[in-house]
Amino acid sequence: MHRPTPSPLPDDISLVPGCPPLLSAADGGDPEGWAAEYRGALRAAVTARGCVLVRGLALTDPAAMAAVFRQLSPALMADREPFAPRRRYADGVYSSSKWPPNQQMCMHHEMSYALEFPGMLMFACLEAPATGGATGVADAGAVLDALPAELTERFEKEGWYLARTYHDDIGASYAEAFGTDDQAAVARYCRAHAIDFDWQPDGSLRTRQHRSAVVHHPVDGRRLWFNQIAFLSEWTMEPEVREYLTDVYGPEGLPFTTRFGNGDPIGEDVIRTINEVYDAHTVREPWRSGDLLLIDNLRSAHSREPFDGPREVLAGLADPVRLADCAPTVEVRAA
Numbered sequence: 001m002h003r004p005t006p007s008p009l010p011d012d013i014s015l016v017p018g019c020p021p022l023l024s025a026a027d028g029g030d031p032e033g034w035a036a037e038y039r040g041a042l043r044a045a046v047t048a049r050g051c052v053l054v055r056g057l058a059l060t061d062p063a064a065m066a067a068v069f070r071q072l073s074p075a076l077m078a079d080r081e082p083f084a085p086r087r088r089y090a091d092g093v094y095s096s097s098k099w100p101p102n103q104q105m106c107m108h109h110e111m112s113y114a115l116e117f118p119g120m121l122m123f124a125c126l127e128a129p130a131t132g133g134a135t136g137v138a139d140a141g142a143v144l145d146a147l148p149a150e151l152t153e154r155f156e157k158e159g160w161y162l163a164r165t166y167h168d169d170i171g172a173s174y175a176e177a178f179g180t181d182d183q184a185a186v187a188r189y190c191r192a193h194a195i196d197f198d199w200q201p202d203g204s205l206r207t208r209q210h211r212s213a214v215v216h217h218p219v220d221g222r223r224l225w226f227n228q229i230a231f232l233s234e235w236t237m238e239p240e241v242r243e244y245l246t247d248v249y250g251p252e253g254l255p256f257t258t259r260f261g262n263g264d265p266i267g268e269d270v271i272r273t274i275n276e277v278y279d280a281h282t283v284r285e286p287w288r289s290g291d292l293l294l295i296d297n298l299r300s301a302h303s304r305e306p307f308d309g310p311r312e313v314l315a316g317l318a319d320p321v322r323l324a325d326c327a328p329t330v331e332v333r334a335a
């Protein structure tokens, strides 16, 4: 139904230090109708606050979650160039990335290494874990301000590199990452998306992509630390995992690692500093089944904490934004 004036939110958003902004919702058993009613106000709240956790919706199955995602966003995106596989529930609706439950997924922005990424993330909790497993959120503007100036100035000037090697037996294969096993189609994708690539003698694919580490929000122009420099660094891996991967694939053949924009390696101390600043700015709330967490993917980084027991959180990647529209600080040009 056409609504000339969006309904204001039915309740105040509760603000508790250390927790994401929380909205309690009563949908009368119709989460899709609730989402349609409050779409405008809810999206405005996400833009204003960086994230909003909605609790109380009758989100009990993937179909209801996908219907709410579609109400809240006019455009769901396909996952591209993932570093870990996801299960696909419906167009634009995925499981969370498959990642060892006992290992932290450190703070990152979804698809920050792509030329187009989601402006909003939607997470819906189908099954809350017994312990742990929260999705942490950190304000990317506050993180940028809190990082050492000499570090952010260097990254602002040089950008960052993501170096990947796609193997068949670990992480996402190139066929999973690019949606095809046709090497000519993968090559076309890479050229069109400003990714340098070469095929290795063993059939694996090695890529390097240069990106802006700092961007400006397309709505309010705010400067944001927006990248996966720390999360996709070899120094964020568990030491035994890094040693194993280096043994098996060699230092240049790791599934992923990151570099300064001039190609220099990034030291362990830099990665530790970035992750410590993220930790200091993290807000979190343990998942409850049926929770809906909406995140402005530019304004906020997110993480996934270690957990025990089954955990299923559906993810919707929404509202595509082009890097070119975020005033990147380094030039990134596709062929």
Ligand SMILES: [Fe+2]
Binding pocket: 108, 109, 110, 302
């Ligand atoms: Fe993520």
